[in-house]
Amino acid sequence: xxxxxxxxxxxxxxxxxxxxxxxxxxxxxxxxxxxxxxxxxxxxxxxxxxxxxxxxxxxxxxxxxxxxxxxxxxxxxxxxxxxxxxxxxxxxxxxxxxxxxxxxxxxxxxxxxxxxxxxxxxxxxxxxxxxxxxxxxxxxxxxxxxxxxxxxxxxxxxxxxxxxxxxxxxxxxxxxxxxxxxxxxxxxxxxxxxxxxxxxxxxxxxxxxxxxxxxxxxxxxxxxxxxxxxxxxxxxxxxxxxxxxxxxxxxxxxxxxxxxxxxxxxxxxxxxxxxxxxxxxxxxxxxxxxxxxxxxxxxxxxxxxxxxxxxxxxxxxxxxxxxxxxxxxxxxxxxxxxxxxxxxxxxxxxxxxxxxxxxxxxxxxxxxxxxxxxxxxxxxxxxxxxxxxxxxxxxxxxxxxxxxxxxxxxxxxxxxxxxxxxxxxxxxxxxxxxxxxxxxxxxxxxxxxxxxx
Numbered sequence: 001x002x003x004x005x006x007x008x009x010x011x012x013x014x015x016x017x018x019x020x021x022x023x024x025x026x027x028x029x030x031x032x033x034x035x036x037x038x039x040x041x042x043x044x045x046x047x048x049x050x051x052x053x054x055x056x057x058x059x060x061x062x063x064x065x066x067x068x069x070x071x072x073x074x075x076x077x078x079x080x081x082x083x084x085x086x087x088x089x090x091x092x093x094x095x096x097x098x099x100x101x102x103x104x105x106x107x108x109x110x111x112x113x114x115x116x117x118x119x120x121x122x123x124x125x126x127x128x129x130x131x132x133x134x135x136x137x138x139x140x141x142x143x144x145x146x147x148x149x150x151x152x153x154x155x156x157x158x159x160x161x162x163x164x165x166x167x168x169x170x171x172x173x174x175x176x177x178x179x180x181x182x183x184x185x186x187x188x189x190x191x192x193x194x195x196x197x198x199x200x201x202x203x204x205x206x207x208x209x210x211x212x213x214x215x216x217x218x219x220x221x222x223x224x225x226x227x228x229x230x231x232x233x234x235x236x237x238x239x240x241x242x243x244x245x246x247x248x249x250x251x252x253x254x255x256x257x258x259x260x261x262x263x264x265x266x267x268x269x270x271x272x273x274x275x276x277x278x279x280x281x282x283x284x285x286x287x288x289x290x291x292x293x294x295x296x297x298x299x300x301x302x303x304x305x306x307x308x309x310x311x312x313x314x315x316x317x318x319x320x321x322x323x324x325x326x327x328x329x330x331x332x333x334x335x336x337x338x339x340x341x342x343x344x345x346x347x348x349x350x351x352x353x354x355x356x357x358x359x360x361x362x363x364x365x366x367x368x369x370x371x372x373x374x375x376x377x378x379x380x381x382x383x384x385x386x387x388x389x390x391x392x393x394x395x396x397x398x399x400x401x402x403x404x405x406x407x408x409x410x411x412x413x414x415x416x417x418x419x420x421x422x423x424x425x426x427x428x429x430x431x432x433x434x435x436x437x438x439x440x441x442x443x444x445x446x447x448x449x450x451x452x453x
Contacts, residue, residue: 004029004048005116008039008066009055009082014105018053021109026195027116036061043070049077051119053112056083056090064094071098076126078119082107124165131161140164145193149185150333153323159315160189166313167193172265172285174250174310176293177317180364183288184248186317191244196284200243202236207252214257215273218264225274237270237281244284250310251291255301262306285310320359320366327354330363334370344374345381353387353395418446 005027007018015032022030031049033039036058043049052070056063067079078100083090091102100122101115131137137157140146145167146160166173167190175183184203191201209217220235236245247253253261264270265285269278287310296302320327331354335343350373359365373386384392408416418436422443425432429447433440447453 004031004050006039006042006047006049006052006077007032008034008036008052008058008063010034010036010058011055014055018112021112022116025109025113036063036066040066040069043073043077046074049074050123051116052077052079053116054079054081056081056094057085064090064097067094067097067099076123078123080115080119121169124169127165128162131158131165137161142167142193145197146189149182149189150330151323151326152329153326155318156323156326159317160186163190163315164193166190166315169313170284171312172287172310173313173315175286175288175315175317177288177290178319178362179290180359180362181317181319182363183290183317184246186315187244187246187286187288190286191246191284194244194284196243200240201246202240202243203246203248204236205248207249209253209257211254211256214260218260219270220272222272222274229274235270235272237264237283238272238279240281240283242282244286247285247287247310249289250287251289251293251296251302255303258303258306262303262309265306265309320362324355327366330366331370334367335374338371338374344377347381347383349384350382350387353384353391356395357391358394415446415450418443419450419452422447422452 005022007015007022007030009015009018009032012034015034019030019032031042031047033042037060039052040061043052054063054066054070058066061069063081063083067081070077070079075098079098080101080103081091081094081099082103082105084105086104094102100119103111103115137154138161140161142164146164149156149160151157151160163173163186173187173190175186177183187203188201191197204217215221216229216233216235218235218237220233220238221229223229223231247261264281268282269280271278291302293302293307297304297307328351331346331351332343335346354366354369361368369388369391372388373382376386377383384395418432421435422429422432425435429440429443433443436443
């Protein structure tokens, strides 16, 4: 797990023990400090720790003082206090000052790991909530993993940042969205950004899994297990051990097979056909669907318990028509993909037509349109006649609709602009007036006229 963990204790034996325990449990980025002053200096210098494990009784700065200092400098760090004295008053005081947990020595490895994992999960959830609130979206820490996903759209950028936070967890992820929005591409990015990124990624089209194939495909079989089993077969579960299993089109899985899948997800165990031995498997599950699973659950076509098991984390990809600012960028990328690094020359009318189309097939359809247009252009600039007829027709309708639209009045434009700025400033009248360059009393009068309290 790629988490930065700071451990502060003046007992070097305890530091060594904790370090070994965390490393054997898969944690990385562990920093141990026997000097609380040095630990504080690192926090003040901005070292981005996620969890701090702090002994309470230390010379110089005690643990409670260090806790307060850390929360003042980097409040997002989750702090776990450790002490040899089981005192309720001290524990309550630490929790009031922002500590996440309070552990009493000797601390078992299981209790320590459990506390750190819960602290990391809490931090991850808080980070996800904060991304939805803040205007400035933090940059991706693992941009390489998400590089195959092309976007400049603010909504998509937020989704990718949230996806990166989900990647740090082992919780299942459910990705929803229309066909062609890039659900498998996002699942691959989550896998690449996770600790399992160097392991197997297996994508399975659940729509193609029939009842007769399920056991053999997922569990595997031994030679002679049944008629036609001429050799041993390794199933998806075994071959993807410690990796990521991507269940595409999960909404199309037959109801009779949903129970089998659920049992594996609950127990983490399966039995290979032809054997009686249960095998343990460690998998990260990412599922995707273009179906409305909530409606399917209401009609009994999708199991509720399976849904809750799959949707530990949830991401929804918007259709391309809701991120049209990405159309020129995606078009340029596809042209380079099909025609080399220089791309191809495109007439203005072509881009206008592409921006006027609504893409029921989403990014996949845009890619197909660009490939077709490039073939028809035969090395010449792509013109409007290189586009499919339905795209050209939609562009004509869009132009006609735009021509028939009434021109807004100056007062209407002013109203729209003022309300937009007011919303962007979180309804702060003083700040909105400053941005608009008008007096606050003038702003109050206009808002009152617009019916805004």
